[in-house]
Amino acid sequence: MPSLIKVDGKAPKTGRLRILSHVVVGYMLLAFLWWAILLLKKNDEAFAAKQTLLDTQTIEQVDLAQQELIKDHNRQKTMIIGEGLVFVIALFFGIWFINRGYTKEIEIIRQKKNFLLAITHELKSPLASIRLIFETFRRQNLETLDQQHLTSHGMKETERLSNLVKNLLLSARLEKSYAPVLEKHDIRTSIERVVGELRKSYPNVNILCETIDAPATIWMDEPGIHSMLTNLIENAIKYGQGQPIDISLYDKETHYEIRIADQGVGVPPAERSKIFEQFYRSGHEDTRQEKGTGIGLYIVAKITEMHGGRIRVVENKPKGSIFVATLPKAE
Structure with missing residues (x-):
């Protein structure tokens, strides 16, 4: 089965997925901009239509209605712009939050990938050395000095392997069940x-x-x-x-x-x-x-x-x- 993680720690097609997400965000911004322009245009058209109706009324009625109409028009305009700014800020905040989580996940994947490569090598190296020592003992009649040298080397590799396993177990315990006795x-x-x-x-x-x-x-x-x-x-x-x-x-x-x-x-x-x-x-x-x-x-x-x-x-x-x-x- 092919690996789901590339050597550089990134999942397949993440580059294309990121481009697609940027395209979607760009489309949303353009759609919102078009929506805002239409709302402002409709607001201006409604303002113009109401002004036309005021022309049929008396001067006293026109002055009061004109002031109220201008206030209502400005209020609608402010509401459209304010809601737009809130939407844009919320969108950018969401993008930043998602991108931060995405970057953190990629870093975790990279670290776990490195850990798997490292632990594979760290376990394989002493085991290979110990196996070679046993094969040497089995195939050759060694002098006492050579036997002592190989035995000493084998003990060091065994100790190295033991320390590695202890660290792995301790690391796992530290996350959940380690209880120090002080x-x-x-x-x-x-x-x-x-x-x-x-x-x-x-x-x-x-x-x-x-x-x-x-x-x-x-x-x-x-x-x-x-x-x-x-x-x-x-x-x-x-x-x-x-x-x-x-x-x-x-x-x-x-x-x-x-x-x-x-x-x-x-x-x-x-x-x-x-x-x-x-x-x-x-x-x-x-x-x-x-x-x-x-x-x-x-x-x-x-x-x-x-x-x-x-x-x-x-x-x-x-x-x-x-x-x-x-x-x-x-x-």
């Missing part, structure tokens, strides 16, 4: 644990971490915060172009501030409010170089929000981005 914990412990795990997973990336000396206690759902920190730091690693990642914790008056800074490509200002949307990724999946599914930062934003905090991204100088997460202190 307990008092030291956020420094969570940061140090996640940094330690990622240093093992990415030994070639220099991950720098600086926290505060005093306990940083917050009300938090430990698994949720662990997922939030992991996705946030992995995002910095992914787009950091191999440069060092700086992680800092600051003690503010009412909250703690976590900053994750990279020296990568950065986030364009126009996209800084969009990157936390579900499935959103810049560009198109067929030409994008970086891996991902578009749900990592969505998870970050939702979990941060559930903890009463907020997340934002600012420019890092001379290049890169700084993701700033704030979490309220435990009272």
Whole structure:
């Protein structure tokens, strides 16, 4: 069955449908203009006919009737023009509203298309690697060192696949059924644990971490915060172009501030409010170089929000981005 969605994210024939809608709107405007002209013309004809009738009356009657006739004529004219303006404004407002909804739907279709392409690749890649490892074990008698190398690689691919599935399930739960269990914990412990795990997973990336000396206690759902920190730091690693990642914790008056800074490509200002949307990724999946599914930062934003905090991204100088997460202190 042919796909109903084109590669660029637009449904078939949308261009022709949009042209047809513009033609219909143009026809409606022209029909209304013609209707308004006819009404004004009929109003003028009625005014002229009434003036002809006044010529048969006395001068005193004519003066009073003439004034009333002019008022009635102007009132009718004003009513026709006023109703016309209301109709035109309502029409343009309706067109704007429909076009905004149309554009939003097209963007959602594009994001879902990109997500399907991304998730297909993200699932296919580790499965292909694991299959190749098993086939190598089956067909060859490997030395112990080679076996250890392949086993280590297979474990990494399995962990990658497991993390992907966890993120998919967590993303689905965050929309409906996720209920955080909040307990008092030291956020420094969570940061140090996640940094330690990622240093093992990415030994070639220099991950720098600086926290505060005093306990940083917050009300938090430990698994949720662990997922939030992991996705946030992995995002910095992914787009950091191999440069060092700086992680800092600051003690503010009412909250703690976590900053994750990279020296990568950065986030364009126009996209800084969009990157936390579900499935959103810049560009198109067929030409994008970086891996991902578009749900990592969505998870970050939702979990941060559930903890009463907020997340934002600012420019890092001379290049890169700084993701700033704030979490309220435990009272």
